[in-house]
Amino acid sequence: MSTVQRNMSLTGEPPKTINTQQKIASFIGLLGLMVLVLAFFNLNFPNKSLWLTASIIAIGGGTVWFSIAAYANKHEGIKNDGVYFKSLTSKGFWAWILGIFLTLFYVLLYWFPQYLGLAQDGNNSGVVALFDPLSQFLNGGPASQWFLYGTLYTLAILAFGIKFLLKYRHNKYEKLRTYSVMFFQLGFAFLIPELMSRLNSDSFSLPYYDLKNIWPLNYYNFEQYRVDSFISAGDIGLGLLIFGVASIFIITPILTYKYGKRWYCSWVCGCGGLAETAGDPFRHLSDKSQMAWKVERWVIHSVLVFVVLMTTAVVYSYLGDDSSKYWLTKNTFLISVAVFLTLVFAGTWIFKRDELKKDAKLGAIGYFVIIISLIGFHYFSGTKLFLFEAETLRQTYGFLIGAVFSGVIGVGFYPIFGSRVWCRFGCPMAAILGFQQRLFSKFRITTNGGQCISCGNCSTYCEMGIDVRAYAQKGENIVRSSCVGCGICSAVCPRGVLKLENGPLEKRISSNEILLGNDVDLMNYVNK
Amino acid sequence: MEHIVIIGNGIAGITAARHIRKLSDKKITIISAETDHFFSRTALMYVYMGHMRWRDIEPYESWFWKKNRLELINAYVETVDTNNKTLHFKKGGSLTYSKLIIATGSVTNTFGWEGLELNGVQGLISKQDLEKLEKNAPNNNVCPRAVIIGGGLIGVEMAEMLRTRKIEVTMLVREDGFWANVLPKQDAKMISRHIVSHGVDLRHNEELDKIIGDRDGNVKSVITKNGEEIPCSVVGITTGVKPNISFLKNSKIETDRGILVNRKLETNIEDVYAIGDCAQQREPISNRPPIEAVWYTGRMMGEALAQTICGNPFEYKPGNWFNSAKFFDIEYQTYGWVFSAERRKDYEAQFHWKCESDLRCITISYNKDNNEFLGINTFGIRMKQEVFDNWLNEKRSLDYVVKSLKQANFDPEFFKRYEREILKEYLSLTETVT
Ligand SMILES: Cc1cc2nc3c(=O)[nH]c(=O)nc-3n(C[C@H](O)[C@H](O)[C@H](O)COP(=O)(O)OP(=O)(O)OC[C@H]3O[C@@H](n4cnc5c(N)ncnc54)[C@H](O)[C@@H]3O)c2cc1C
Ligand code: SF4
Ligand code: SF4
Numbered sequence: 001m002s003t004v005q006r007n008m009s010l011t012g013e014p015p016k017t018i019n020t021q022q023k024i025a026s027f028i029g030l031l032g033l034m035v036l037v038l039a040f041f042n043l044n045f046p047n048k049s050l051w052l053t054a055s056i057i058a059i060g061g062g063t064v065w066f067s068i069a070a071y072a073n074k075h076e077g078i079k080n081d082g083v084y085f086k087s088l089t090s091k092g093f094w095a096w097i098l099g100i101f102l103t104l105f106y107v108l109l110y111w112f113p114q115y116l117g118l119a120q121d122g123n124n125s126g127v128v129a130l131f132d133p134l135s136q137f138l139n140g141g142p143a144s145q146w147f148l149y150g151t152l153y154t155l156a157i158l159a160f161g162i163k164f165l166l167k168y169r170h171n172k173y174e175k176l177r178t179y180s181v182m183f184f185q186l187g188f189a190f191l192i193p194e195l196m197s198r199l200n201s202d203s204f205s206l207p208y209y210d211l212k213n214i215w216p217l218n219y220y221n222f223e224q225y226r227v228d229s230f231i232s233a234g235d236i237g238l239g240l241l242i243f244g245v246a247s248i249f250i251i252t253p254i255l256t257y258k259y260g261k262r263w264y265c266s267w268v269c270g271c272g273g274l275a276e277t278a279g280d281p282f283r284h285l286s287d288k289s290q291m292a293w294k295v296e297r298w299v300i301h302s303v304l305v306f307v308v309l310m311t312t313a314v315v316y317s318y319l320g321d322d323s324s325k326y327w328l329t330k331n332t333f334l335i336s337v338a339v340f341l342t343l344v345f346a347g348t349w350i351f352k353r354d355e356l357k358k359d360a361k362l363g364a365i366g367y368f369v370i371i372i373s374l375i376g377f378h379y380f381s382g383t384k385l386f387l388f389e390a391e392t393l394r395q396t397y398g399f400l401i402g403a404v405f406s407g408v409i410g411v412g413f414y415p416i417f418g419s420r421v422w423c424r425f426g427c428p429m430a431a432i433l434g435f436q437q438r439l440f441s442k443f444r445i446t447t448n449g450g451q452c453i454s455c456g457n458c459s460t461y462c463e464m465g466i467d468v469r470a471y472a473q474k475g476e477n478i479v480r481s482s483c484v485g486c487g488i489c490s491a492v493c494p495r496g497v498l499k500l501e502n503g504p505l506e507k508r509i510s511s512n513e514i515l516l517g518n519d520v521d522l523m524n525y526v527n528k
Numbered sequence: 529m530e531h532i533v534i535i536g537n538g539i540a541g542i543t544a545a546r547h548i549r550k551l552s553d554k555k556i557t558i559i560s561a562e563t564d565h566f567f568s569r570t571a572l573m574y575v576y577m578g579h580m581r582w583r584d585i586e587p588y589e590s591w592f593w594k595k596n597r598l599e600l601i602n603a604y605v606e607t608v609d610t611n612n613k614t615l616h617f618k619k620g621g622s623l624t625y626s627k628l629i630i631a632t633g634s635v636t637n638t639f640g641w642e643g644l645e646l647n648g649v650q651g652l653i654s655k656q657d658l659e660k661l662e663k664n665a666p667n668n669n670v671c672p673r674a675v676i677i678g679g680g681l682i683g684v685e686m687a688e689m690l691r692t693r694k695i696e697v698t699m700l701v702r703e704d705g706f707w708a709n710v711l712p713k714q715d716a717k718m719i720s721r722h723i724v725s726h727g728v729d730l731r732h733n734e735e736l737d738k739i740i741g742d743r744d745g746n747v748k749s750v751i752t753k754n755g756e757e758i759p760c761s762v763v764g765i766t767t768g769v770k771p772n773i774s775f776l777k778n779s780k781i782e783t784d785r786g787i788l789v790n791r792k793l794e795t796n797i798e799d800v801y802a803i804g805d806c807a808q809q810r811e812p813i814s815n816r817p818p819i820e821a822v823w824y825t826g827r828m829m830g831e832a833l834a835q836t837i838c839g840n841p842f843e844y845k846p847g848n849w850f851n852s853a854k855f856f857d858i859e860y861q862t863y864g865w866v867f868s869a870e871r872r873k874d875y876e877a878q879f880h881w882k883c884e885s886d887l888r889c890i891t892i893s894y895n896k897d898n899n900e901f902l903g904i905n906t907f908g909i910r911m912k913q914e915v916f917d918n919w920l921n922e923k924r925s926l927d928y929v930v931k932s933l934k935q936a937n938f939d940p941e942f943f944k945r946y947e948r949e950i951l952k953e954y955l956s957l958t959e960t961v962t
Contacts, residue, residue: 075856081578173942448910453570454539454568455574457580496859496938500941
């Protein structure tokens with residue numbers, strides 16, 4: 001079967017999908033990239049501000065021009081022609097080249113920033129130095145590899161965001177949420193934290209804080225150095241600390257209840273933002289098999305358990321037994337965590353038992369592991385979790401999840417595994433939001449009676465690997481924890497079957513095996 | 529154990545099989561000569577256009593069949609011997625059944641034109657047709673121009689497919705608007721304009737006379753009834769479909785254009801049933817044609833028959849008519865009956881609204897004697913089937929429907945809404961009347 005398939009697209013030789021303007025635009029974009037590469041190889045540019053500006057304009061402008069050339073003179077509508085014929089978007093040669101390039105970049109970024117030109121003391125060199133002027137301008141200090149990364153990341157979301165806007169210009173939902181992620185990335189993730197760090201002085205210092213980054217996505221938010229720094233920064237710091245806690249325990253549940261996890265994953269989050277813009281051409285590569293779904297549920301919930309444990313261990317380790325510095329004591333903290341988790345677990349068990357079914361086992365195991373570990377903390381008085389130091393745990397998490405998973409695999413492998421691998425398999429924030437979305441939210445995707453023709457566009461273009469068709473063809477609502485509400489399934493559906501909606505909780509999960517259009521008696525009979 | 533044998537692994541056959549499996553433990557065998565696994569015929573176009581791979585248009589993963597104990601045989605059934613309840617395969621071998629479900633779908637309908645046998649002349653129904661098209665029209669070097677005969681749903685899909693590979697397309701349509709034997713004039717005209725805007729050379733009031741070949745037996749050109757010769761290398765025949773029943777010629781199963789069935793989907797022979805595109809109702813059901821070659825009806829017949837086979841006799845009783853399609857970028861949905869000029873009943877009148885963009889319009893049909901709402905065509909605005917289903921059952925008035933249209937909207941969030949504009953136009957029309 002697979003050989004037939006291959007023949008079909010290869011003998012296909014579809015027309016060249018790139019026109020002349022697109023070629024020139026790509027060339028300009030690559031020139032911009034070339035400046036960065038040359039800087040990386042230590043070519044010392046004389047006027048750094050000028051070259052950096054030129055490079056950024058060339059990359060951004062090239063991308064935008066490319067998109068205009070690609071979409072502007074076409075009809076408004078779905079633009080997936082030839083997706084599976086192009087090497088870049090069908091795991092061909094160029095996909096691998098791009099994947100390897102991105103992966104290498106992440107490896108340097110996380111573990112070998114010195115090769116990018118980062119200097120511990122003294123002046124930066126290489127490509128990091130190229131970003132010094134911009135960094136000076138924004139925050140008053142020299143650039144770091146993270147500043148370079150943040151700038152390029154923002155540039156990518158903005159430039160590819162414009163591409164996305166052109167591509168889906170007939171779809172207002174897509175447009176609005178793209179404006180939203182572009183705004184949050186530029187303002188909240190990039191400018192505000194840089195400007196905030198300008199306020200820092202010897203007597204006043206706030207940690208770098210991207211306000212839209214919520215624990216457990218920013219797993220480091222409650223580490224000692226940050227908490228100390230918040231506390232020492234007076235009211236503002238305390239306010240931020242409280243905001244950090246409220247974000248996850250109050251704001252998040254309310255918004256997720258009203259709108260589903262999409263308010264965060266497709267409208268605010270930076271990881272989601274990059275996936276939706278730069279990652280959009282790769283969304284169809286996500287694995288739709290049932291096997292992948294099984295793996296997903298195990299992996300993402302393990303990460304969640306891991307981050308809860310890690311954070312508890314870290315906080316526990318620095319809370320003093322006496323209440324002079326932190327008003328929380330070690331034991332109060334442990335007990336509150338245990339009580340909170342028990343409440344959540346018991347609540348779900350009592351009210352949502354029917355909806356959980358199989359997942360219940362998973363939840364129970366996770367809960368059990370955490371509680372046992374909490375007891376473990378207590379016994380080993382907090383410096384160790386069984387054999388591991390809290391600090392070791394933190395480092396392991398930072399390395400495995402924070403760097404390898406979210407960066408190298410999450411973004412580096414866009415062209416191979418699709419754009420939301422991290423969001424789907426790794427992100428603990430997504431796990432929490434998804435848990436709530438599944439059980440306690442007004443959000444669902446409704447299906448339009450019996451109109452589905454099982455064509456598969458929705459499943460193919462679902463970046464989260466949800467087999468949307470499996471529900472749509474049965475006339476069932478789609479209520480899945482992993483759905484980020486990107487709305488693309490609804491956009492690509494040629495029969496107008498799917499609609500993202502917030503509605504009442506009753507009948508949210510419906511399952512009508514006999515679809516609309518058929519004999520009413522028969523429907524009643526079967527649904528009895 | 530009872531052995532249910534199904535010929536045809538399309539939506540009708542597979543739906544029947546799935547529901548029989550749900551309701552019983554019977555042995556089920558599904559035979560098809562086309563593919564090993566069920567695929568969505570409606571999605572063939574997306575494979576050629578590069579939106580999806582073949583495996584993406586298969587709704588079930590390959591483990592599904594084994595897990596549900598659905599045995600699959602890839603073979604062509606040449607004869608059906610109902611006396612001995614035995615099927616004979618073309619490749620040799622046979623199979624006996626306790627109950628037989630025939631769900632063999634459709635083949636391309638042609639009108640016996642000269643030149644049909646030439647290379648490059650093809651329909652678009654089966655996987656083999658798709659492979660043929662891939663060979664005949666891989667790009668615009670091999671195939672600079674194609675001519676499509678007939679303007680129906682498959683014709684416009686074929687045009688869209690070829691246009692994605694920048695192949696010039698000429699479409700010969702007998703009526704003076706696209707699909708105008710089904711769509712009301714204004715709807716048909718709007719779609720015609722949209723098709724033309726996609727670079728298709730759409731010829732109204734034009735029919736095929738014959739197809740001309742070159743010395744190697746390849747298509748060279750077509751000649752139209754008006755005498756014009758159009759050079760081309762592919763001729764797409766999309767003048768409708770007809771039941772795929774030629775293999776039943778020598779059987780005792782009674783056929784007309786399709787396999788004749790009663791409301792329980794039983795043929796004249798005991799234990800033999802027919803569903804989907806290949807079945808023909810002895811008595812048409814209300815306004816429905818006796819042969820309904822659409823996806824949904826195939827599915828619904830499968831659902832009903834599964835009950836009958838599992839000892840719970842059920843008639844095929846479709847509810848209100850509905851259908852949908854997409855013409856390049858314009859989505860189309862229909863609920864109830866909106867007839868074209870040639871098929872219109874004398875009690876039917878229509879209200880039409882069109883958006884300035886020329887990309888959206890609706891046509892609502894009603895009974896001019898009592899204002900009862902009869903059906904709606906909606907283009908470029910998604911609407912809810914459930915709502916119209918209720919309105920039709922409740923016999924709502926035209927007035928009520930136009931004023932409540934908001935409830936039926938199914939467009940994504942934040943989309944521009946047109947109900948007010950529609951209502952305004954409606955009121956301005958009724959004011960002048962009363
Ligand atoms: C390009 C295209 C687009 C369409 N789009 C739409 C749409 O948008 N909406 C809609 O409602 N409908 C659409 N249709 C119509 C819809 O696809 C059909 O109505 C539906 O597929 C019919 O299903 P079926 O199960 O009756 O038969 P089929 O799906 O045709 O299945 C019949 C199977 O039986 C096999 N078979 C036949 N004879 C034998 C034999 N003797 N031995 C072994 N095997 C045999 C055939 O090879 C075939 O695999 C479209 C059709 C086409 C071709
Ligand atoms: S189900 Fe639809 S809205 Fe949800 S993630 Fe998949 S494509 Fe996006
Ligand atoms: S919901 Fe729409 S896109 Fe998905 S399979 Fe059905 S018709 Fe196709």
